[in-house]
Amino acid sequence: MYTKEWIYLFVLGLVLRTRICAGNVRVSTQGATLSTNGSIWDTWAVERAFDGRTGNPGECGCCAAIERPTWLQLNLPQTYFVKRVVLQGRTDRHSISVDVEHQLRNIVMVGGYDEHHMTEQNATLFSDIKRTYDIRPPQAMQAIRVIGLETEYMTICEIEVYRQEDCMNGTYGPNCESRCHCLKGPCDTINGTCGSGCQAGWRGAACNETCDNGLYGRDCLTQCGYCLNNAYCNKTSGVCPGCAAGYNGSLCKDECENGSHGLRCQNMCGNCQNKVPCNKVSGVCPGECEPGYNGTMCKDACDNGWYGQSCLTQCGKCLNNTACNKTSGMCPDGCAAGYTGSLCIGVIQSELIGPAVGGSIGGIVIIAIVIVSIIAIRRRRSTPTKRHQFDDIPVAIQNGKDFKIDQTPTTSDTKPLKGPNGAILNAVYANTGSPEEDGLYYNSEPLHRKRKRTEIRLIAVDKLQEFVRDNYQNKTIFQQDFDKIPYGLQHPTIVASAATGKNRYKDMYAYDHSRVILRTIADEPNSDYINACHVDGYMEEKKYIASQGPVNPLIGDFWRMVWEQDVFIIVMATKLVEEGKMKCLKYWGESKPIIH
Numbered sequence: 001m002y003t004k005e006w007i008y009l010f011v012l013g014l015v016l017r018t019r020i021c022a023g024n025v026r027v028s029t030q031g032a033t034l035s036t037n038g039s040i041w042d043t044w045a046v047e048r049a050f051d052g053r054t055g056n057p058g059e060c061g062c063c064a065a066i067e068r069p070t071w072l073q074l075n076l077p078q079t080y081f082v083k084r085v086v087l088q089g090r091t092d093r094h095s096i097s098v099d100v101e102h103q104l105r106n107i108v109m110v111g112g113y114d115e116h117h118m119t120e121q122n123a124t125l126f127s128d129i130k131r132t133y134d135i136r137p138p139q140a141m142q143a144i145r146v147i148g149l150e151t152e153y154m155t156i157c158e159i160e161v162y163r164q165e166d167c168m169n170g171t172y173g174p175n176c177e178s179r180c181h182c183l184k185g186p187c188d189t190i191n192g193t194c195g196s197g198c199q200a201g202w203r204g205a206a207c208n209e210t211c212d213n214g215l216y217g218r219d220c221l222t223q224c225g226y227c228l229n230n231a232y233c234n235k236t237s238g239v240c241p242g243c244a245a246g247y248n249g250s251l252c253k254d255e256c257e258n259g260s261h262g263l264r265c266q267n268m269c270g271n272c273q274n275k276v277p278c279n280k281v282s283g284v285c286p287g288e289c290e291p292g293y294n295g296t297m298c299k300d301a302c303d304n305g306w307y308g309q310s311c312l313t314q315c316g317k318c319l320n321n322t323a324c325n326k327t328s329g330m331c332p333d334g335c336a337a338g339y340t341g342s343l344c345i346g347v348i349q350s351e352l353i354g355p356a357v358g359g360s361i362g363g364i365v366i367i368a369i370v371i372v373s374i375i376a377i378r379r380r381r382s383t384p385t386k387r388h389q390f391d392d393i394p395v396a397i398q399n400g401k402d403f404k405i406d407q408t409p410t411t412s413d414t415k416p417l418k419g420p421n422g423a424i425l426n427a428v429y430a431n432t433g434s435p436e437e438d439g440l441y442y443n444s445e446p447l448h449r450k451r452k453r454t455e456i457r458l459i460a461v462d463k464l465q466e467f468v469r470d471n472y473q474n475k476t477i478f479q480q481d482f483d484k485i486p487y488g489l490q491h492p493t494i495v496a497s498a499a500t501g502k503n504r505y506k507d508m509y510a511y512d513h514s515r516v517i518l519r520t521i522a523d524e525p526n527s528d529y530i531n532a533c534h535v536d537g538y539m540e541e542k543k544y545i546a547s548q549g550p551v552n553p554l555i556g557d558f559w560r561m562v563w564e565q566d567v568f569i570i571v572m573a574t575k576l577v578e579e580g581k582m583k584c585l586k587y588w589g590e591s592k593p594i595i596h
């Protein structure tokens with residue numbers, strides 16, 4: 001007689017059973033093999049333990065019996081995630097000759113990929129006739145071994161194996177909880193292996209490991225760009241949460257374009273000299289600033305009253321005390337009373353007295369060939385506190401009347417003039433670059449070197465001769481004046497920068513505003529360029545030319561300049577060779593004429 005409670009229990013049990021069994025699939029007996037190390041009882045062969053049948057062995061002939069101690073191994077045709085194993089014993093407990101109580105005792109069950117990787121499982125339920133192993137989480141097994149210890153026989157009528165359902169494509173592993181990350185197609189449902197390689201962001205045989213921080217993409221081979229705050233990029237796409245200063249693009253691999261810098265490349269560079277791009281991160285100019293600007297970013301215009309490179313030069317005396325042009329130093333409205341020249345630094349004398357230098361020549365243009373030699377640089381380096389450029393530069397002064405260039409001027413047969421000669425002061429000594437042994441060029445001065453601002457020493461022309469005479473022996477006074485010359489290029493040199501091959505020294509270019517412009521030769525680029533600048537004389541513009549000493553193939557240009565500019569005195573301020581180094585080619589003939 002069933003009571004109401006019994007019926008409820010029965011129904012509940014049915015429900016529970018269904019739930020537990022949901023997702024379990026019985027592994028079919030097909031293709032499986034069995035083996036043992038022990039002796040079989042009679043015809044109770046091992047195959048009977050996996051034939052799909054259970055019951056009374058006397059009636060079904062479906063049980064295996066092996067003498068203990070022994071093992072019985074089941075090899076499935078493929079690996080499954082096994083969720084449960086049930087060992088069924090013989091059920092004929094009423095038969096007198098059979099010891100049913102011991103048939104499933106002292107049994108150990110192990111399982112795994114193969115017989116070398118088997119782990120012991122714990123029985124979750126067992127009775128005299130049935131031993132159940134619930135395996136959570138499911139384990140990958142192809143081999144299942146039942147070990148019977150002690151004596152008597154191990155009788156097993158059936159090994160029931162239940163596995164999890166096949167994983168949906170795209171998932172694998174125990175309970176199908178892992179997602180495949182294959183580049184194409186499904187992965188192996190057991191171990192996740194992809195036939196096609198891994199999706200971007202994943203690596204490993206099972207494509208189940210993410211890229212190391214800082215790497216992304218297929219096989220994690222690509223490095224992240226420059227993410228803001230050194231963050232790691234998205235391992236799949238490489239996208240940064242934001243870019244570090246100096247970079248943009250979603251991958252933060254694009255450097256800011258020339259001329260911009262900073263976060264999102266939003267800031268514009270200042271006024272770097274020769275328009276070289278500023279540092280993409282900091283905005284700092286790599287070299288000096290354009291004349292008229294200073295500060296590391298070259299964004300600060302010079303204070304009123306100062307101009308030129310690094311704002312180190314003081315304006316002349318402009319009319320009404322106005323500030324001069326910060327680039328060129330020119331006074332916008334002309335000079336204050338008593339001053340002259342485009343820079344308003346010349347002092348007008350009430351009575352014109354011929355200047356000591358050059359003036360007596362009257363109308364003659366002197367070309368001072370100025371070659372900054374490696375000697376000068378070496379000396380400057382070896383005695384860094386003192387400069388001696390003037391010591392090495394003989395300036396030949398000759399009267400124009402019967403002037404003949406027929407030999408190299410040397411220190412012994414010309415009269416050296418050491419002093420603040422206008423031609424020299426305005427010449428290119430301020431900037432010294434020089435070819436190294438290997439033919440490369442370098443900057444002889446560190447960038448952004450610290451210099452003091454100094455006032456210009458004004459000497460009235462009628463006092464110049466006296467001044468030179470009185471201070472002739474006093475080198476420091478000339479040294480001081482020399483040190484006031486602003487270092488580096490002071491004005492734009494766009495034409496010169498473009499005239500490759502025509503400048504012997506890096507950063508020693510002819511200024512756009514004062515360069516000597518040669519007549520253009522058709523089809524010859526830069527044919528109007530020579531590294532030579534006009535230099536104002538006393539009360540007279542463009543009285544001199546300061547020129548680079550010609551080397552091949554520039555001798556032709558040099559003579560064109562002499563011809564076109566109507567030059568008739570050339571003062572050579574270098575030797576052809578100094579300290580074994582060629583400084584200037586011999587551009588004139590001696591016993592025979594030469595033709596250029």
Ligand SMILES: *[C@@H]1O[C@H](CO)[C@@H](O)[C@H](O)[C@H]1NC(C)=O
Binds near residue numbers: 038069147
């Ligand atoms: C079979 O295996 C069992 C369990 O490992 C072991 O105890 C027994 O000695 C083996 N029998 C033979 C005959 O090798």
Ligand SMILES: *[C@@H]1O[C@H](CO)[C@@H](O)[C@H](O)[C@H]1NC(C)=O
Binds near residue numbers: 122
């Ligand atoms: C079996 O049970 C023992 C003791 O409770 C435990 O240490 C071991 O991890 C269990 N093994 C498995 C496979 O669950």
Ligand SMILES: *[C@@H]1O[C@H](CO)[C@@H](O)[C@H](O)[C@H]1NC(C)=O
Binds near residue numbers: 167168169185186
């Ligand atoms: C999984 O993918 C294979 C091959 O791409 C296909 O043959 C199979 O039907 C798919 N199975 C499921 C459950 O989507």
Ligand SMILES: *[C@@H]1O[C@H](CO)[C@@H](O)[C@H](O)[C@H]1NC(C)=O
Binds near residue numbers: 191192204206208209
């Ligand atoms: C990836 O899969 C392999 C093999 O299936 C496994 O040994 C490893 O632990 C897994 N790694 C991770 C991070 O899940």
Ligand SMILES: *[C@@H]1O[C@H](CO)[C@@H](O)[C@H](O)[C@H]1NC(C)=O
Binds near residue numbers: 188
């Ligand atoms: C994953 O399983 C496949 C198929 O069984 C096998 O060929 C492959 O070697 C296995 N990969 C790993 C890493 O175990």
Ligand SMILES: *[C@@H]1O[C@H](CO)[C@@H](O)[C@H](O)[C@H]1NC(C)=O
Binds near residue numbers: 235236237
């Ligand atoms: C990484 O990028 C992928 C594709 O763009 C996206 O689906 C994923 O959510 C991103 N991951 C993170 C952690 O943002």
Ligand SMILES: *[C@@H]1O[C@H](CO)[C@@H](O)[C@H](O)[C@H]1NC(C)=O
Binds near residue numbers: 254255256257260264
């Ligand atoms: C990156 O910055 C440059 C300016 O430096 C801009 O022209 C470009 O459009 C930017 N690119 C992106 C993807 O924002």
Ligand SMILES: *[C@@H]1O[C@H](CO)[C@@H](O)[C@H](O)[C@H]1NC(C)=O
Binds near residue numbers: 258276277
């Ligand atoms: C940017 O400037 C650098 C250095 O002056 C130069 O080498 C490069 O060619 C420039 N790039 C562009 C796109 O103008």
Ligand SMILES: *[C@@H]1O[C@H](CO)[C@@H](O)[C@H](O)[C@H]1NC(C)=O
Binds near residue numbers: 301302311
């Ligand atoms: C830039 O020059 C101005 C004068 O023109 C001066 O006041 C300022 O201190 C200078 N700044 C730097 C950073 O040198």
Ligand SMILES: *[C@@H]1O[C@H](CO)[C@@H](O)[C@H](O)[C@H]1NC(C)=O
Binds near residue numbers: 320
């Ligand atoms: C000179 O400056 C004064 C006052 O600073 C001003 O009144 C005068 O108009 C200025 N003259 C010129 C020519 O700019």
Ligand SMILES: *[C@@H]1O[C@H](CO)[C@@H](O)[C@H](O)[C@H]1NC(C)=O
Binds near residue numbers: 325326327328513
């Ligand atoms: C300063 O002089 C330069 C040329 O030397 C010129 O380009 C610029 O326009 C002048 N600036 C002003 C404010 O006049």
